[in-house]
Amino acid sequence: MTFWIINTLNGLSLAMILFLLAAGLTLIFGLMHIINMAHGSFYLLGGYIAITAIRLTGGFIFGAIVAVIAIAVIGAIIQRLFLARLYKQEMRQALLTLGLLFIVADIAFFTWGGDPLLVPQPPLLQGAVHFWGIVYPLYRVFLIGCGLVIAFCLWAFLERTTLGAIVRAGMDDEEMVRGLGINVPLVFTGIFALGAALAALGGVLGGPLLGMFPGADFEVVLLAFVVVTVGGLGSIRGAFLGSLLVGLVDNFGNAWFPQLSLFTIFVPMVIVLALKPTGLMGRV
Amino acid sequence: MLDVADVHTYYGEGYVLQGVSLTVEPASIVAVLGRNGVGKTTLIRTVIAFTPARRGRVMFEDRDITRWPSYRIAKAGMGLVPQGRRIFPSLSVRENLEIAQRAAATDIAEPWSLGRVLDLFPALAERLRNGAGTLSGGEQQMLTVARALVGNPRLLLMDEPTEGLSPHIVAEMKKLVVGLRARGMAILLVEQNLAFALDVADRVHVMDKGKIVFGGTPAELDADETIKKTYLGV
Structure with missing residues (x-):
């Protein structure tokens, strides 16, 4: 029983990190049809910037805020400066973001070196919780809680606000939204920045567990794409379900068949796609 | 109010509008008739700049809007009832209207509020919480018009608003556009339905192969049997 509970909780904490990435990825794709490879860079840079900011000031929350805001601004600039010019040229946009992934990886290697760095855990959250005879790290519980709260906020934003309705309408028919007098280019920039900020938050919150190292960007964006494909492109609910599925499968897979770790991720993806090509909740 | 002057519009290399000019005065309905594929929808798309003109000029209330982005044109007081309705199916009826709401210019006596639009379309009022995709074709067309109206436009672009509607609903639509004109609305109406256009319009144009021929x-x-026969097939 302990095995099940611990691995479920571990799976959930990984799922929350994945959700932070997949949510932005799926929104950006759903609205702008951009396959954003640079999402992994936002995660990596978010983690690294947090590490530096925490080293300089000592505060986890401060570091998190600096990283998230910095990446949101960088995301907005990238969207405005590069992606907006390639409007509707999906292949060029995907290649551009792939190029950015490589460039950022080199910059990060140059700046932070090749050794894995952990984002320092906030002192308040070090230690463990005890329940049913299980000792479990407090930080992971915090991470799961954060993920759930953010998932709820995103859902409420999309489903319960006028701006959220504009985003959903943009996924249905972006041109028609412009025809209603709504500044869609601005909405694009905003959603891209939001997605980047969520990925950075994923790096900050996941950083104490997974660490930042060369290649972490690609590793995590690959998993996030699996999540988005399984969940269905363009759907937040799908991103959430997909994250749970991939997080749990990855954890139990690693526990049972550690030598087959990629296999256990892609088999569920293939099965879902074979049964439902649009993913669990997909619209396209 | 709207002055389209010698516009030429392309889709890639396809030369669709080959020098079209027309004007729409306030509180009037101008209809553009013609067969499928002669460029009527392209004319609408050119005015709202979904497909901007490559040459020529579009003036709206004495401002040159040819190079404006679509959202800015719509915001300046132009409403769109597009071909094929293009409601947002993943939004509720209420959300479809809410995102389109826009305060009226100060000189409009009775601006369109959500409440007033729903008085006009009681069928929508009953289905505010439903997904817009679940509406019938006629209801969707009403929603498209309602969505345009809550933006409080002074010029309405309507692209085949009677397409696929039952005769009963077409009659409703007729009353509606005539009523809008009586309140001062200018309407540029693209139609295949000759009877409808003849009934409501103050001026009619006939298009063929990207040009206005009448x-x-x-x-x-x-009265012009030749034009009707050659270009409209009636």
Whole structure:
């Protein structure tokens, strides 16, 4: 029983990190049809910037805020400066973001070196919780809680606000939204920045567990794409379900068949796609 | 109010509008008739700049809007009832209207609020919480018009608003557009439905192969059997 509970909780904490990435990825794709490879860079840079900011000031929350805001601004600039010019040229946009992934990886290697760095855990959250005879790290519980709260906020934003309705309408028919007098280019920039900020938050919150190292960007964006494909492109609910599925499968897979770790991720993806090509909740 | 002057519009290399000019005065309905594929929808798309003109000029209330982005044109007081309705199916009826709401210019006596639009379309009022995709075709067309109206436009672009509607609903639509004109709305109406256009329009134009081949009053068009036969197939 302990095995099940611990691995479920571990799976959930990984799922929350994945959700932070997949949510932005799926929104950006759903609205702008951009396959954003640079999402992994936002995660990596978010983690690294947090590490530096925490080293300089000592505060986890401060570091998190600096990283998230910095990446949101960088995301907005990238969207405005590069992606907006390639409007509707999906292949060029995907290649551009792939190029950015490589460039950022080199910059990060140059700046932070090749050794894995952990984002320092906030002192308040070090230690463990005890329940049913299980000792479990407090930080992971915090991470799961954060993920759930953010998932709820995103859902409420999309489903319960006028701006959220504009985003959903943009996924249905972006041109028609412009025809209603709504500044869609601005909405694009905003959603891209939001997605980047969520990925950075994923790096900050996941950083104490997974660490930042060369290649972490690609590793995590690959998993996030699996999540988005399984969940269905363009759907937040799908991103959430997909994250749970991939997080749990990855954890139990690693526990049972550690030598087959990629296999256990892609088999569920293939099965879902074979049964439902649009993913669990997909619209396209 | 709207002045389209010698516009030329392309889709890639396809040369669709080959020098189209027309004007729409306030509180009037101008209809553009023609067969499928002669460029009527492209004319609408050019005015709202979904597909901007490559040459020529579009003036709206004495401002040159040819190079403006679509959202800015719509915001300046232009409403769109597009071909094929294009409601947002993943939004509720209420959300479809809410995102389109826009305060009226100060000189409008009775601006369209959500409440007033729903008085006009009681069928929508009953289904505010439903997904817009679950509406019938006629209800979707009402929603498209309602969505345009809550933006409080002074010029309405309507692209085949009677397409696929039952005769009963077409009659409703007729009352509606005539009523809008009586309140001062200018309407640029693209239609295949000759009877509808002749009934409501103050001026009619006939298009063929990207050019306007006839312009006159509805009575003049109705009397011109050659034009009707050659370009409209009636």
